[in-house]
Amino acid sequence: MKKYFKEFLRGIIKENPTFVLVLGLCPTLAVSVSVINxxxxxxxxxxxxxxxxxxxxxxxxxxxxxxxxxxxxVVIATFVTINELVMKAYSPALDRALGIYVPLIxxxxxxxxxxEAYAQKATVINSLFDGxxxxxxxxxxxxxxxxxxxxxxxxxxxxxTLIKGFQxxxxxxxxxxxxxxxxxxxxxxxxxxxxxx
Amino acid sequence: MSASQFLTIFISAVFIYNVIFSRFLGxxxxxxxxxxxxxxxxxxxxxxxxxTMSSIITWLIYQxxxxxxxxxxxxxxxxxLVIATFVQFVEMVLRKISPPMYxxxxxxxxxxxxxxxxxxxxxxxxxxxxANNKAIPGSFLYSVFQGICVGLGYxxxxxxxSGIRERLDxxxxxxxxxxxxxxxxxxxxMGLSFMGFNGFRF
Numbered sequence: 444m445k446k447y448f449k450e451f452l453r454g455i456i457k458e459n460p461t462f463v464l465v466l467g468l469c470p471t472l473a474v475s476v477s478v479i480n481x482x483x484x485x486x487x488x489x490x491x492x493x494x495x496x497x498x499x500x501x502x503x504x505x506x507x508x509x510x511x512x513x514x515x516x517v518v519i520a521t522f523v524t525i526n527e528l529v530m531k532a533y534s535p536a537l538d539r540a541l542g543i544y545v546p547l548i549x550x551x552x553x554x555x556x557x558x559e560a561y562a563q564k565a566t567v568i569n570s571l572f573d574g575x576x577x578x579x580x581x582x583x584x585x586x587x588x589x590x591x592x593x594x595x596x597x598x599x600x601x602x603x604t605l606i607k608g609f610q611x612x613x614x615x616x617x618x619x620x621x622x623x624x625x626x627x628x629x630x631x632x633x634x635x636x637x638x639x640x
Numbered sequence: 641m642s643a644s645q646f647l648t649i650f651i652s653a654v655f656i657y658n659v660i661f662s663r664f665l666g667x668x669x670x671x672x673x674x675x676x677x678x679x680x681x682x683x684x685x686x687x688x689x690x691x692t693m694s695s696i697i698t699w700l701i702y703q704x705x706x707x708x709x710x711x712x713x714x715x716x717x718x719x720x721l722v723i724a725t726f727v728q729f730v731e732m733v734l735r736k737i738s739p740p741m742y743x744x745x746x747x748x749x750x751x752x753x754x755x756x757x758x759x760x761x762x763x764x765x766x767x768x769x770x771a772n773n774k775a776i777p778g779s780f781l782y783s784v785f786q787g788i789c790v791g792l793g794y795x796x797x798x799x800x801x802s803g804i805r806e807r808l809d810x811x812x813x814x815x816x817x818x819x820x821x822x823x824x825x826x827x828x829x830m831g832l833s834f835m836g837f838n839g840f841r842f
Contacts, residue, residue: 465671465820466668468664468667468668468671469664469665469666469667469668469756470664472664472667473663473664512724512753513721513724513725513728516720516721516724516753517717517721520716520717520720520721521717523716523717524713524714524716524717527713527716528713543760543763543764543767546715546716546759546763547665547756547759547760547763549716549717549720549759550720550754550755550756550759551756552668552754555754614832617831617832617835618661618662618663618664618831618835619661619827619828619829619830619831619832619834619835620828621664621828622824622825622827622828622831623824623825623828625824626817626820626821626822626823626824626825626827626828627821627825629820629821629824630814630816630817630821630822631816633815633816633817633818633821634816637815637816
């Protein structure tokens with residue numbers, strides 16, 4: 444059990460997909476305007492990661508090596524389509540807020556990256572925990588970024604006003620604010636890493 | 641269908657909703673390959689070619705396969721498969737007929753399959769130029785033109801960024817911000833200036 448827990452934790456801290464591997468940035472930056480959007484995107488991506496990791500690792504002996512990338516993409520796209528339909532049916536508001544970034548989970552580098560670097564070599568159980576860990580790590584990163592952006596850009600957190608009279612900086616709600624936040628966060632994590640070594 | 645429509649598509653795809661600075665599509669390649677101008681240009685031209693061609697192909701598939709058979713929910717899976725196959729095909733053809741071209745573009749082509757800009761344009765086209773599962777008048781030309789313009793916007797962003805980063809190599813920057821973090825901060829400042837284009841009105 445402890446072994447699986449380690450698989451799970453790795454995605455959250457040591458190999459966090461956003462801050463350490465720097466993968467899957469497009470959806471991270473685009474949807475992180477508010478925390479709700481961030482959580483929605485995180486859950487959607489976790490679902491796709493989990494499904495594709497399990498299927499790919501159980502099909503690893505059947506998929507021919509030379510055409511593995513198209514095979515992976517078909518598996519991933521299937522899960523993205525399931526996710527798209529479920530989201531349209533049960534939470535249309537979130538679907539509208541995330542817009543074209545829902546179908547674009549297909550080309551999220553984290554998903555294909557895990558399939559290529561991990562799931563095609565590992566056992567099914569290990570891949571399951573890896574997918575779960577990566578998904579949770581991605582979700583936490585999204586919550587951090589969208590929390591900062593929602594607070595600075597709109598003066599709210601999860602839709603609630605925190606400090607009365609706080610004058611929000613409009614820029615953080617705009618695309619350029621997202622780039623600034625992620626740049627500074629990456630720099631901050633670099634400082635932490637350098638201090639450790 | 642009129643000239644002003646095309647102008648609107650051009651201005652909004654290249655400047656107002658620039659793929660990189662406003663839509664955040666294709667960021668991975670934008671950050672990874674913008675260290676020098678020459679590879680940046682090669683990558684941009686490959687992206688422009690693929691966005692244009694995939695706009696054509698995906699429009700045809702959407703109009704003549706998915707809509708008549710009521711399969712529009714298979715949009716994502718069919719688009720990405722066709723794009724991946726097309727890119728692989730171009731790579732094979734290039735290797736056969738023009739080795740110098742292959743050396744110039746070849747290594748970037750596989751990367752383009754997972755470039756969100758390409759799938760993004762295809763999805764945007766099917767969202768914008770189809771209403772109630774019917775192509776609006778001029779839909780095909782708009783789609784192709786939007787493909788070209790998104791490629792142009794990507795090229796513009798790539799060239800600006802690589803020019804800045806080439807000069808930045810000679811500067812003394814804080815150690816923690818080296819490479820990726822600084823690239824994001826520069827992109828942010830450029831995005832801020834691109835926000836100025838929001839003021840365009842027709």
